[in-house]
Structure formats: C-alpha cells, structure tokens
Amino acid sequence: MNDFELDLFDETEQVSEREQAFIRDILEFAVSYLKLSGSIEMSVTLTDNARIQEINRDYRGKDQPTDVISFALEELGEGEMDIIQEEGMPRNIGDIIISIERAKEQAHEYGHDFDRELGFLAVHGLLHLLGYDHMTTEDEKEMFGLQKEMLDAYGLQR
Numbered sequence: 001m002n003d004f005e006l007d008l009f010d011e012t013e014q015v016s017e018r019e020q021a022f023i024r025d026i027l028e029f030a031v032s033y034l035k036l037s038g039s040i041e042m043s044v045t046l047t048d049n050a051r052i053q054e055i056n057r058d059y060r061g062k063d064q065p066t067d068v069i070s071f072a073l074e075e076l077g078e079g080e081m082d083i084i085q086e087e088g089m090p091r092n093i094g095d096i097i098i099s100i101e102r103a104k105e106q107a108h109e110y111g112h113d114f115d116r117e118l119g120f121l122a123v124h125g126l127l128h129l130l131g132y133d134h135m136t137t138e139d140e141k142e143m144f145g146l147q148k149e150m151l152d153a154y155g156l157q158r
Contacts, residue, residue: 003039003040003090004027004028004031004032004039004040004041005040005041005042005090006023006042006044007041007042007043007044008020008023008024008043008044008046009043009044009045011045011046011047011048011051012047012100015046015100019118022119023118023122026119026122026123026154026156027044027122027123030122030123030150033150033153034150036091036130038090039090040093041090041091042092043094043095043096044097044098044122045096045097045098046100047097047098048100049065050065051099052069052097052098053066055069055097059071065099065101065102066102067099067103067106068097068098068099068121068125068128070094070095070096070097070125070128070129071095071096071097071129072094072128072129072130073092073094074091074093074094074129074131093129093130094129097125098118098122103117103118104117110158115156116151116156116158119151119154119156120147123150123151124147127143127147
C-alpha cells in the first residue's frame with residue numbers, strides 16, 4: 001500500500017470520530033483502488049452551507065451553497081506555474097471541501113444514509129483532484145462510472 005496522508009479538518013465540530021475515520025478509510029481505499037503511485041497527501045475540510053457558499057462565490061463565481069468543491073494542486077490555471085515535486089516528498093494532490101449540511105440534505109433527498117452520501121462526495125472530490133470532470137456527457141460517463149465502481153467495491157452501493 002502506498003503512503004497516504006490525509007489532513008482532515010472539521011469546522012462544524014459535528015462530525016463524529018467514526019465518520020471522520022470512515023472518510024479517511026474510503027479515500028485511502030480509493031487511492032489504492034486507483035493504484036496511485038508514491039506518497040499521496042491531501043486535505044479534506046468539513047464545513048457548513050454558509051462557508052461553502054462563500055468559497056463557491058469567491059472561487060467559482062457561483063453565489064450558492066454546493067455539496068463539494070475540489071482544489072486540485074496539479075491542475076494549472078491560466079498564468080500559474082507548475083509545482084515542482086521535490087524528491088522524496090509526498091505528492092500533494094489538493095484540497096476537498098464538503099458541506100456536511102448539504103450532505104445531510106442530499107442523503108435525505110436521495111433516500112440513502114449519511115455515510116453513503118459522505119463517501120460519494122469524498123470519492124467525487126478525489127476524482128476531481130485527479131483531473132476527472134463531468135462537463136461533457138463522455139466525461140460524465142467516465143467519471144461517474146469509475147465513481148460507482150469504487151463505491152460498489154468499497155461496499156457503498158446505492
């Protein structure tokens with residue numbers, strides 16, 4: 001198994017230790033499932049709708065809450081310089097921000113439990129960090145297919 005380091009921040013102070021351990025476990029599973037090489041480092045911040053709405057507005061120009069936002073460190077924006085990976089240092093793939101409030105709302109809306117929604121959002125965020133997207137029908141089919149495959153393999157069928 002690769003080295004996997006996850007910094008997890010619960011700004012809501014409402015996510016149990018079991019749920020935090022679950023997020024760590026499913027992301028570690030996904031990294032292993034995807035056969036990512038070397039040491040992988042990332043962060044997950046658990047927040048509320050008000051905070052994720054601020055982030056969504058400031059970074060994506062969308063003034064509304066959302067469920068998950070990913071900031072991929074390996075994806076270059078216009079005018080950004082490539083991050084040089086130092087020998088022996090972990091590969092930091094980025095940050096995922098999840099609205100716990102929205103996750104609970106969606107779990108209720110979709111008729112499944114909170115763990116299923118939390119797992120879905122964590123894996124969805126990870127795939128975005130790795131460059132997957134769902135802007136076109138083809139890309140959506142690929143990303144959502146892989147996401148379903150991983151969640152099923154983990155045991156989180158819908």
